[in-house]
Amino acid sequence: MTTRLNVNINDETxxxxxxxxxxxxxxxxxxxxxxxxxxxxxxxxxVDGNKTLKLVTQEGQETSVSLVG
Incomplete structure (x- = not known):
């Protein structure tokens, strides 16, 4: 099923x-x-209580992103 949705966004978005x-x-x-x-x-x-995501670049370098709830 498909639902049609109309939203208002600014020009930048x-x-x-x-x-x-x-x-x-x-x-x-x-x-x-x-x-x-x-x-x-x-x-x-x-919601599940997880606070951090780990991102890995193509070169294998790791960085963490903190999730804010």
Whole structure:
């Protein structure tokens, strides 16, 4: 099932969505779907009590990101 959603965003956000869509060669709609999925993942981690995510660069360098709840 698909739900149509209309949202109001500022010009800066609209441009960021267009740039991401161009970079990934996809649609703005798909970028919004992906963004919501990432946000839900982070929110679920915070709710589960997890406080840190580890990011690893292509070179193998690690950095941590603190999650704020």
């Amino acid at each position: 609209a441009e960021a969505l267009r740039q991401l869509a161009d970079r990934r060669q996809t649609t703005v709609t798909e970028i919004v779907r992906r963004a919501v999925s990432v946000y839900k993942f982070i929110e679920d981690e915070v």
